[in-house]
Amino acid sequence: EQIFFRKELKERVFWFIKLRWAAVALALLGTLAAHLAHEPLNYRALLVTIGAVLLYNSILAIAGRHLGAERAELRTFFAFAHCQICMDLGALFIVIYLTGGSSSPLIIFLLFHILLAGILLSRRSCFLYAIGVIGVLLSMVWAETVGVIHPDPPPLLAEEGHWVRLGFLASAFMVGAFLITTIAHSLRMKGRELLRVSSELQLTTSRLTALYEMVKEMASQTELQKLMDSATRLGATIMGVKACSIKLLDEEGRYLRFASTHGLSRDYVSKGAIEVEKSPINKRIVEGAAYSIGTISRKDYFQYPEDIEREGIASMLCLPLKAGSRVLGVFCVYSDRTYHFREADTSFFSLMTDLTAMAIERLRSELSKTWFFNKAAHQLRAPLHALMSMLRVVKEGYLGPITERQLEVINRCENRLRLMGQLIDDLMRLGERRARGLPLRIEPLHIGDIARRVVSLFAEQAEKKGVSLQLEISDPVPNVLGEEGLLDEVVTNLVSNAVKYTPGGGTVRVSIGKEGRAWVKLEVSDTGIGIPKSELPHLFSEFFRASNAREMEEEGTGLGLVIVKEALERLRGSIQVKTKEGEGTTFTCLIPSVLQPMERAGETDGTEERD
Known part of the structure; x- marks a missing residue:
């Protein structure tokens, strides 16, 4: 609040000094006009008074610059304002005396300083100045009446109604003081309220900004x-x-x-x-x-x-x-x-x-889930390998000959165990991904090389199904900032799903290109079975498989897309899906390129677009 009113006072008192230069110029012009009109005035005394005003205004200007440089306290500016008003009133009373005393037409100018006091100073100060001015005027009239002072030219004391006019003038001073102080007080109250609201708003904004940073920092913690x-x-x-x-x-x-x-x-x-x-x-x-x-x-x-x-x-x-x-x-x-x-x-x-x-609850839940994934994977891996080994022993006839029916059952068991092995591998991957403090090995990589390798791995499977597997790379494609293992998981899971859920005669297209200056776009599209609209919100949930996917393909862990999404989030990339049931699906991944610093790349959750 003090800063607010110090600024107001500082501006006004310095403005008052500038205004006084204009007042001096007008006083000189008025004196010259009176002289040319042959008015019987004491011009020497008037010029001396104007010169005195010029002198003390110069001193005030120097003092004002000193105050502004030192960032003085509020009370210093109050004293500076009082000093100016008192000196001006003194000079104005001298000029009034020299221009007819109580009959001087310049008496009305006394009101200006009362108004100024009401704007800049307290209500009490304004009323004290008004009472003081009225007191001096009454004293001047009394002194003129009894002959103590003799203004030049003489006042029109004999004029009828002189005291009445003076009474009206005094009333005008008091009413003016009341009105201006009432308005100034109201404005100051509003100013204080505005200052309070502004301070609270600034505090709230800074707190909310800090709270946002706090939430971001907590969300990034894995311990x-x-x-x-x-x-x-x-x-x-x-x-x-x-x-x-x-x-x-x-x-x-x-x-x-x-x-x-x-x-x-x-x-x-x-x-x-x-x-x-x-x-x-x-x-x-x-x-x-x-x-x-x-x-x-x-x-x-x-x-x-x-x-x-x-x-x-x-x-x-x-x-x-x-x-x-x-x-x-x-x-x-x-x-x-x-x-x-x-x-x-x-x-x-x-x-x-x-x-x-x-x-805290989210991280506890995440850590519990990670612990479960690791525990379950480790507990299942050993007996699974033992079962696979025993089935191989039986299948290869070491325990005696087997019939075709027995071989068929053994093959089905092997398929089930292989699916369980894939589930365990996925669980282990998720567990490693969510392990606390696991650092990323970020380096510039060409995602086209990774895509070529993955497409070649699935080429035979696609050919057997009668699916056309295509790779398109738009040159030049900048390197991406990533970890090779994570990028390999992203491309592998997306291509694997596309080939798996595309019937014979369909097409799977993998395309890579630039997306603006800062991103590389990986797009995997197919003409497969698509995803039902009602099931899209669950697409990136653990162990979720679409209903039409379960009908078409019995095998599947429901963790592939979860792995893709988490891998992209760690790389500060994003994934979107556009799909229509019965017509196909397109997954679009954006990955930061080497042209974009990692800290500036946005973290975006997987989102869906529906036809």
Whole structure:
């Protein structure tokens, strides 16, 4: 607020100095006109007065530049404004005395300074100036009446109604002071409100921007501890407090343990688990209530009150970390100032808490899924290989001759086991992909070379089915930024599906070309069975296979497109699908080229387009 009014004062007082130069010029012109009209005035005294105004205005201009350079306080500008108004009123009263005293036509100009005081200064200052001006005028009239002063030319004291006109003039001064201060006060109130709203809007915008960055950082984490550390560090920064913590409930819901902290001492955190039943505050929060305390005084509410005092915590705000209806723990921010948190802070921190809880729950679920994939794959691989070996022994006759019917059953078993092997391989791939901290080996690659290799692998299978498998590469195609293994998985899975679900006589086309300056487009289209519209939303879900795909081809893991989508996301690419049931499907992948820095390439989820 002080900055706002200092700017207003600074602009006005400097404008007043510039205006005074014009007033001096007009005064000189007026004096010259009076002289040419042979008015009986004391021209020497008038010129001396005008010269004095010229002198002090020069001094004020120099002082004003000094104030502007030093970024003076608000009270200095107030004093500067008072000084100018007082000096101008003094000079104006001298000119009024020299031009007829109480009968001078220049008396009306006194109103201008009262109006200026109402605009720049407080209401009290404006009324004091108005009362002072009226007092001086009354004193001047009295002095003229009793003969103490003798203006030149003499005032028209004998003129009837002189005191009445003076009374009206005084009334005009007071009414003018009232009106201008009322308007100025209203404008200042609106200015303060606008400044307050602007400050709150700026704070909210900066907080939302920081919250967006926080969500992005949490979403990029693949380790639960790093995610929570990121949440507490950014939470303390965004809320502008000394410390932040996340406490998670154990499986039984009896104890809260510090999972991540920022700004808290090791001694404070090392006290161990907090028993919920012995901590009324934490019990209320775990039950779903928000808790904000402005000053830490009711020490019996805390399990370790002496530690809170020693830590320098003066106020705190704690909210439950809730994922749906389940409470995961408690998210707290701590301030070293009493009554730091307002209602708006609670609402914003509630949003931050909900987003953090969602991120924790999502990553927990993802890690559990990854653990299951790895565990299931490892547990199934050994017995699967043993079964395959035993079937080979039986099939090759080491245990005696077998009939054609037995051979047919063994072949069917081998096919089933081979399908299970593919499923295990896909599970292992997904597990490796989602393994925490697994780095990418990014390098420039020519996707055309990978596509040629994959197409040659499926050429025989396509020929046996009577499917035309075509490869088109539009030169020149820039290299892409990627990992060879991931790109190979993308092309292999898309081509495999296209060949598998395209009947004989159909066509599978793989095309590669530039898409603008920053992308390389890989497109795999077929004239196969297509995908039903109602099933498109589930296309990239794990273990999902379209109903017409299951009818046409019994074998399939339902993980191929999941692998494709996750591989492209890791490469910061995207995938789109356009399909019509019974007519075919086109998958379009965009992959960052070497012309686009990795950090600028957008991350895009798989999306669908329907005919």
